[in-house]
Structures are given as structure tokens and as C-alpha cells.
Amino acid sequence: MESCFRIIQQIRLFVFVFVFVFCLCSYCQPNSFNNAGDYKSKSFTETEILKCFLEGRCGPNGVTSTNGFQIPPTLVSGLYAWYPLDGDINDKSGSAHHGYFPGGIWPATTGPSYSLSRSHLPNGTASFNGTDQYFGSDFTPLCNEDFAIALWIFPNNATNNQIIGFQQAIGYNPGPRLLLDAAGHFEFSAFFSFWGNSSVTVGTSSTVLTANVWTHITYVHNGATQQGTIWVNGVGVGVTSDFIPSGDLPYVTGCITGSSPLPWWTGTPLNIGYGFANPRFFTGRMDDIWFFKGRQLSASDISTLMSLP
Template sequence: MFKLFKTFVFFMVIESFLVCQPLQFNNVGDLQSEDRMESILLECLLGGKYCNTGSKTREYIVPSSLASGLYAWYPLDGNMNDLSGNARHGFFPGGVWPATLGPTYALSRSHLPSGAASFNGTDQLFANNFTVLCHEDFAIALWIFPNYVVHNEILGFQASPGQNPAILFFLGATGQLALQSFFYDGSNANSTYGTSSMALSANLWTHVAYVHNGTTRQGNIWVNGVSVGATSDVGGLSCSTSQWWSGTPLTIGYSYYGNVSRFFAGRMDDIWFFKGRQLDANDISTLMNLP
């Protein structure tokens, strides 16, 4: 009788701690099995943990559909490590770039403590060596939580401060998400440019992506899984006659453009870089549904 009573109380406690339930999807993009959900729930309870609704369990597994062409993946769970398996970890560029201690870490979109990188808009950045040209397929995808949406830089390439970057991904003067790239033929400079059809909102997690087609030399801007804008060449030159400037490294949380240094203010989570492949709607949906 005592055992039955203990069993009853145990399951009543489990029912009262429904806040410990994980998200429906695991990091492979599959639905959590009932056994797996129960295991996580028991682990949460027996470990004396308090799990807020929406907390997530990290398994750090790259879905098979995203393995091809994956250059780097930064979960930003307390560090700048690349978990793609390629060991392209984030670093501080040093030299002519601003001195930085890198981002701090804060609550992620899934309420994971120290599960997202936080940038103060003043002196926080990191870098990697993801370098692409306009005739190559590539894609960039990440979550952002901008503190403001006017002139807030997400990432940029540049040879050094004082020189135009090859690629900028940023929130512009009207709060729209924009992609801009520069090319040069020795005497003239022009750009590829495009914006989202709507402005983004401040203090809200938003999934953003840019997918570039190396054959057409143009790309599409995605917001929350929807293609909302395309790039086109601006000026007399085109990517077919002049390659983009391929400045390196790519700086995340900072860019230098128009003689102005700008930093990102807000949080970023799960940055994915792909080279030699494009992402389609299903791929972006998979990224958005990962915990």
C-alpha cells in the first residue's frame, strides 16, 4: 500500500511540474518520442532543476538535410565554437579591428540561460573566415533580437576599416533587412543590393536569412521562413564582369561602412553558414524548428 501511495504521489508531482516539458522538436528536427520526453522530464525532476516552459535540451546534432555545404554553425551557447564539425571557431580579429572581449551571453529564444550571444552595440564582435564571391552559391541564416532596427549591423566583410566591405547584412535606415555587396573594376565601384519588403520589429526574435544563387549572381532575403526581397545590381557594373571585394575576416556584430563603425545591439542565436549550396523553404523551416 505504501509503495502504491509513493507511486501515486510521484506521478502527481510529475503532473504538477509540466513546466519541465521540452519542446516538441529535438535538435535533429524530429518530433520527440514519448519515451524521450518522459526521460527528459524525469531527469529534470530528479536533478532538482526548474525548467521554464519552452526550455530546450541541446543535442548539437546537424540534421542530415543540412550537412551538405555546411561551413560553420555557431549555437552561441556560452561560447563562439563552431559545432559543424569543421572546427571553424569564432575568433577576435585584432590588428586594425576594434579591441573586443567578444559578446556576453544571455537568455536564448528558447529560454536557455546563456544560450544566445548578446552584443552591446559599442565594442562587442567576433569573426570567422567565411569568404564567398558573387558567382558562388551560399547562404547565411540566424536568429536576431535587435534592440533597435535603425542602422543596426548584423555582419560584414571588409579588408580593413577605411575600405568598403564585400558583404553587409544589416538593418537599414527604415528598419528593413538589407544585403549589400560591393565590386570594383579598378576604377569604378558598384554594388548588389536588396531589402526586405517590410521593416523588422525591435525586441522580438526574428529568423533572418540570405540565400545567394551563384548562377544568376543574385539572391533572396528571408524573414521568418518567407522570401521577402531580392538583390539586384546597382550601377554600371555587374557581378558577371567584376567580382565582389573579398575582404576578410567576416565580422559578426560589427561592420565599417561609409566611414562609420557600427556595432550590433541585441542578441543573436544559431548562426549557420553554407558555401556551395543554396537553402530552400524546407531547409529554412528545418533551421527555424530546431530547439
């Protein structure tokens, strides 16, 4: 019995030494220590390093981490905002582009509620009731710039469900927006308007989405061509093109630069969970919303996003 106890003690010591040595090497970095405690104390440092490792706050070199959230290095460039939606609408990219409640002309809201995430973590994903829950972001996509939007959705209704949208006011022509159309296709569209001339950039997925199933959707925009690619679950399933609304000749061709008026109806807020057409509110759940500005995402980048917990 005493021999078994001694063996167990030796195993525990070995595990502790291994963890400690691992965390002291160049492949393990505590993100930061808090301000409490004596930094000159060896025992305090050892304890904090061990805690960092056990709590999953230590990461390999080259990985950006904010408040314990690790961002793969391939996703750092051009990252405007990342909303994990783990109980709040804060931006965890490190840029402090936090979500907010627009107010003013927009419907009053207290934001989404929170429920089990895709990996069954409590309060790990945002739930939208389709009635009065949404939030705003200052992300402003432009037609002549590279950008990308990626997120997980769990739509309770796979048709006529607004996901994200911008418009200057309720009932005004929509700027960039993401939605599920009347047939269940994922759609990106944006309205051009320039002194009475207009057209729409629009594209839909060739696949039909299913209600009450987690689906990863991505829109990647090419500023040079002023068109984009639609991805569903990591597969490119559609491209956009310019559409001329009936009766709107003459029409806009290509992207108009300048600030007055802008090429798309743009500005802030970009409403998450609210869009142009009735019914205006999203019903379902969203998780891990990523906004990139000044870069396009590759198939590999999208695969990386989908692999994150």
C-alpha cells in the same frame, strides 16, 4: 499499501526496460562514450546508454551530432559553420571553423556576452553592446558561388544596425554585409570593384523589422545568376539586383572571377556584430548563426532552421 508499492516498482522496472530496449535498437545511437570506464563491462555500457538517452544525446539514424548538438540530415550538405552561441563562439558543425577575435587593424574586443536564449536557457544567446563586441569568422562568400547565411536577431535598434560585414580595412568599401537600414528593412549588399569600375549588389526586405523582437533572417545566394533572395521569418520578401553608384561609370556588370582583384571585397575576417557604416557595431542579441557554402537553402530548409530550439 504494500500492493501500491509493488505496482510502483513494476512501473519503474517497465520504464527502465523500455528505455534500455529503445536505446539498443537502430533508432537510438549514443554519439560516443568517453574514455573512462571499462568498455567490456556490461553494467557500464547499460549505464552509458541510459545516460545518453536521458541527457538527449541519443538521436535517430541519419542525424549528424557533434558534442551533443544534433544537426538534421537535410542541413549537413554544404554546412560551413554553425555558431549556436551557447556561451562561446565555437563552430559546432564539426568543421572547427571557430570564431575568433580579429585584432590587428580591427577594434579590440573580448567578444559578446551571453544571456537567456529564445527558449530562456541561461547563456544561450550572444549579446552585443553596440560599442566594442563582435567576433570574426573565416567564411568567405563569393558572388559566383551558391551560399546562404541564416540567423536569429533581437535588435535593440531596428534602424541603422550593422549585423555582419566584411571590408578590407576600416572605412574601406564593404564586401558582403547584412544590416538593418535607415527605414528598418533587412538588407544584403556587396560592393564590386575592378580597376576603378564598380557597382553594388543590393536588396532589401519589403517588411520592416521591429526592435526587441526575435526575428529569423536568411540570405540565399544563387551563384549562377549572381543574385540572391532575402527571407524574413521563413518568407521570401526581397531579391537583390545590381545598382550603379552615381559617378562610377564605367561599371562592373556581372561577376568577375579570378583572384586579383576579387569580384567582391572578400577575404577574412567576416565580422559578426560589426559592419561598414557608422554606427559600426551591432546592438542586440544573435542566436544560431548558420553559414552554408556551395548550396542554396530551400523554403523547407529555412523552416527546419527556424524550428530548431
